[in-house]
Amino acid sequence: METSTEERFAFLAEWYDPSAALLRRYQLLFYPKDGSVEMFDVKNQRTFLRRTKYDELHQEDLFVGNRVNVFSRQLDLIGYGDQYTGNKLGSKKERTLAMIKPDAVNKMGDILQMINDANLILTKAKMTKLTWKQAADFYTEHQTKSFFNNLVQFMTSGPVVAMELMGDEAVSVWRRILGPTDSGVARKEAPPSLRAQFGTDGTRNAGHGSDSLASAARELEFFFPSTAGHGPANTANCTDCSCCVIKPHAISEALTGKILHSISAAGFEISALQMFNMDRANAEEFLEVYKGVVTEYPNMVAELCSGPCMALEIRGTDAPKTFREFCGPADPEIARHLRPDSLRALYGKTKVQNAVHCTDLPEDGILEVQYFFKILDG
Ligand code: RTP
Ligand code: MG
Numbered sequence: 001m002e003t004s005t006e007e008r009f010a011f012l013a014e015w016y017d018p019s020a021a022l023l024r025r026y027q028l029l030f031y032p033k034d035g036s037v038e039m040f041d042v043k044n045q046r047t048f049l050r051r052t053k054y055d056e057l058h059q060e061d062l063f064v065g066n067r068v069n070v071f072s073r074q075l076d077l078i079g080y081g082d083q084y085t086g087n088k089l090g091s092k093k094e095r096t097l098a099m100i101k102p103d104a105v106n107k108m109g110d111i112l113q114m115i116n117d118a119n120l121i122l123t124k125a126k127m128t129k130l131t132w133k134q135a136a137d138f139y140t141e142h143q144t145k146s147f148f149n150n151l152v153q154f155m156t157s158g159p160v161v162a163m164e165l166m167g168d169e170a171v172s173v174w175r176r177i178l179g180p181t182d183s184g185v186a187r188k189e190a191p192p193s194l195r196a197q198f199g200t201d202g203t204r205n206a207g208h209g210s211d212s213l214a215s216a217a218r219e220l221e222f223f224f225p226s227t228a229g230h231g232p233a234n235t236a237n238c239t240d241c242s243c244c245v246i247k248p249h250a251i252s253e254a255l256t257g258k259i260l261h262s263i264s265a266a267g268f269e270i271s272a273l274q275m276f277n278m279d280r281a282n283a284e285e286f287l288e289v290y291k292g293v294v295t296e297y298p299n300m301v302a303e304l305c306s307g308p309c310m311a312l313e314i315r316g317t318d319a320p321k322t323f324r325e326f327c328g329p330a331d332p333e334i335a336r337h338l339r340p341d342s343l344r345a346l347y348g349k350t351k352v353q354n355a356v357h358c359t360d361l362p363e364d365g366i367l368e369v370q371y372f373f374k375i376l377d378g
Contacts, residue, residue, distance in 0.1 A: 006031060006033055007031070007032055007033060008029055008030070008031050009029070009030045009031075009032070009059075009062060009081075009084075009085045009088070009089060010027060010028070010029055010080065010081025010082045010084075010085050011027070011028045011029075011030075011062065011064070011077045011078075011079065011080060011081050011085065012025065012026075012027060012028075012042075012077075012078050012079035012080070012081055013025070013026045013027075013028040013039075013068075013075040013076065013077055013078065014026075014075065014076045014078050015073050015074065015075050015076070016074075016279070018279055018280060018281060024041070024043070025041075025042040025043060026039045026040060026041060026042060026048055026075070027039065027040040027042060027081055028070070028075060028077070028081075029051075029081075030057065030059070030062055031051070032059050034053055035053055035054060035055055035057065035058075036051050036052055036053045036054060037049065037051070037052060037054045037057060037070055038050065038051040038052070039070070049070075049071070054070065054071070056069065057069075057070060059089070060119075062077065062089055063077065063089050063090055063093045063166075064077050064078065064079060064080060064086075064090055064093070065077065065093065065095065065166065066121075066123070066166065067123075067277065067307075067308075069248075069306050069307050072302055072305075072306060074277065074279075074305070074306075074307070092168040092169050093166065093167065093168060093170075094166070094167070094168075094169060094170040094171050094213060094216070095123070095164055095165065095166045095170055095216060095220065096164070096165050096170040096171045096174050096209060096210045096216045096220075097162065097163070097164065097165075097208075097209070097210045097215075097216055097219035097220045097222075097223065098115070098162075098163045098164075098165050098174050098207065098208065098209050098210075099160050099161065099162050099163070099207060099208040099209075100160060100161040100163070100206070100207055101154070101155065101160055101204070101205065101206055101207055101208060102154065102155065102157050102158035102159065102160055103154075103158075103198070103199070103200060103204045103205075103206055104194075104198040104199070104206035104207060105127070105158065105159055105160065105161060106264060107197075107198050107206075108161055108257075108260055108264075108270075108273075109257050109258065109259070109260035109261025109262070109263075109264060109265075110197075110198075110257065110261060111194060111198070111207070111257070112256050112257030112260060113257035113258065113261070114177055114194060114257075115163075115165060115174075115177070115257070116254045116256075116257055118167075118173055118174075118177055119167055119168070120165040120166065120167040120170055120173060120174065121165065121166045121167055122163055122164075122165060122251075122256065122275070123164045123165070123166050123275075123308070124162075124163060124164035124223075124224050124275055125161060125162070125163045125164075125273060125274065125275045125310065126161070126162050126163075126223065126224070126231070126232075126234060126273070126274045126275070127159050127160070127161050127162075127234065127235050127270075127272055127273040127274065128159065128160060128161075128162060128223070128231075128232035128233060128234060128235060129156070129158065129159045129160070129232075129233075129235050130155055130156050130160060130232055131156065131232075132152060132156055134232055135151075135152045135155040135156050136148075136152050137222075138155075138219070138222055139151060139152065139155070147202070147203055150203050151203055154203055154204055159235050161273060162223040162224075162232075164220055164223075164224060170216075171209070171210055171211070171212065171213060171216055174209040174210075175209045175211065176193075177193065177194055177209075178193060178194050178195055178205075178206075178207050178208075178209050179193025179194060179195040179196055180193070180195065181195070181202065181205060182195075182201065182202040182205065183195045183196065183199030183200055183201055183202070183204070183205045183206065184201060184202070186199060186205075194206055194207050195207065234272050234274055234373050234377055235271060235272045235273075235313075236271070236272035236313045236369055236370075236372075236373035236374070237271055237272070237313065237315070238313075238366050238369050238370050238373065238374065239366065240315060240319060240365075241271070241313045241314060241315050241319055241320075241365050241366060241369050242313075242314045242315075242319040242320040242323040242324070242358060242359045242365045242368075242369075243311065243312070243313065243314070243357075243358065243359045243364075243365060243368035243369045243371075243372065244263070244311070244312040244314050244323065244327070244356055244357065244358050244359075245304070245309050245310065245311050245312070245356060245357040245358075245372075246259055246309060246310040246312070246355070246356055247303055247304065247309055247353065247354070247355060247356060247357065248303060248304065248305075248306045248307035248308060248309050249303060249306070249307075249349070249353040249355075250347055250353075250355045250356070251275075251307060251308055251309065251310060252307055255347050255355065256310060258346075258347065259343060259347055259355065259356065262343060262346065263312070263314070263326075263343075266326055267316060268314050268315070268316045268319070268322075268323060268326070269314070269315040269316055270312050270313070270314060271313045271314070271315045272311075272312065272313035272369070272373055273310065273311070273312050273313075274310070274311055274372065274373065274377060275308050275309070275310050275311075276308065276309055276310075276311060276372060276376055276377075277305075277307075277308050277309075278304050278305045278309060278376075279305055280301065280305050282305070282376065283300075283301045283304040283305040284301050285371075286304070286368070286371055287300055287301055287304065289360075289364075296351055296352050299352045300352055303352050303353060304357075311369075311372035311373070313369045313373065314358075319365065320359055320361075320362035320364075320365045321362060323358055323359075324358055324359065324360065325339075325342075326342060326343060327342060327343045327344055327356055327358040328342025328343060328344040328345050329342075329344065330344070330351055330354055331344075331350075331351045331354070332344045332345060332348030332349060332350065332351070332354050332355070335348065335354075343355055343356050344356065
């Protein structure tokens with residue numbers, strides 16, 4: 001039979017079913033020839049989804065450790081279903097801890113663009129301001145070095161952005177993007193590198209990257225603990241602010257860097273930033289005010305929980321009003337006519353996939369920022 005020779009990738013996937021409050025396990029099959037998917041319920045040994053074409057799933061998203069969206073379910077790929085799949089798709093996938101240091105945080109849009117151009121995927125991100133103790137713990141291997149105090153001083157001088165990056169050989173690819181440790185050397189030896197472009201000297205060098213898989217595991221655990229604890233706190237002020245959420249479609253279309261760049265270039269301060277995976281209940285709660293008011297409400301909910309989103313606290317003069325104007329009309333078609341320079345005109349597709357959510361009513365700015373940065377990141 002022809003089907004037996006057709007290329008097929010197999011995964012073990014987990015989905016948290018909120019209505020039953022259980023983790024369900026599936027075998028997920030992907031057929032690259034026609035981009036179709038098929039799912040089997042492992043426990044009940046029966047077909048859950050018959051083979052169906054699904055354009056939104058791409059082969060490059062399929063590797064263990066990643067989370068993918070299949071017909072509005074966020075599935076965690078927890079294992080390869082067969083050796084063929086592991087060998088072909090899994091051998092070189094790594095995760096690493098990348099950090100934007102205080103001197104380059106205002107360049108984070110450009111830096112995310114470099115990450116994206118190198119085919120690395122941003123899977124976690126959090127802006128934080130390290131305490132002296134946290135920075136000293138993070139750099140504990142350098143305790144005895146002459147530059148240690150300077151380094152800790154620098155790392156606590158302002159916010160940093162910690163990120164988890166995933167992709168083929170992520171550890172070495174990210175360090176190659178960073179360039180030589182000393183920014184001056186980087187400018188001579190690797191002019192396009194991040195440190196050459198955004199760093200100052202040997203200590204103030206714009207970025208950090210784990211130097212091995214073992215360091216990556218330790219450093220990821222430091223910022224994004226998998227079990228106990230919370231990791232360094234977010235930087236939300238929750239005063240005089242507006243909330244912006246970069247929607248999942250824009251994240252998966254790799255527009256994050258461009259959107260952040262546009263926001264900074266327009267003079268707004270991004271005073272907190274964090275990625276979230278919203279579940280349906282959270283998305284419904286966050287968008288509650290639109291329920292029964294906007295016909296797109298159910299689709300807005302589905303969009304917001306279709307993948308990771310990025311929440312921002314935006315500050316600036318009269319932020320709720322000026323930032324809302326900068327986002328433009330909710331419908332990107334209208335935005336392109338009336339406000340062609342607005343975020344939604346530039347990056348939106350439809351009324352639902354309109355690149356960003358932003359706070360509508362000035363009095364809701366604080367509440368929306370609190371929802372992400374105090375409740376969801378509680
Ligand atoms: P990183 O860990 O930050 O990615 O940098 P790296 O491996 O290239 O450099 P490493 O030797 O691990 O040093 C850690 C950080 O300490 C600061 N440093 N200052 N001579 C100096 O003034 C000096 N040497 C190192 C840098 O910020 C370096 O990234
Ligand atoms: Mg190092």
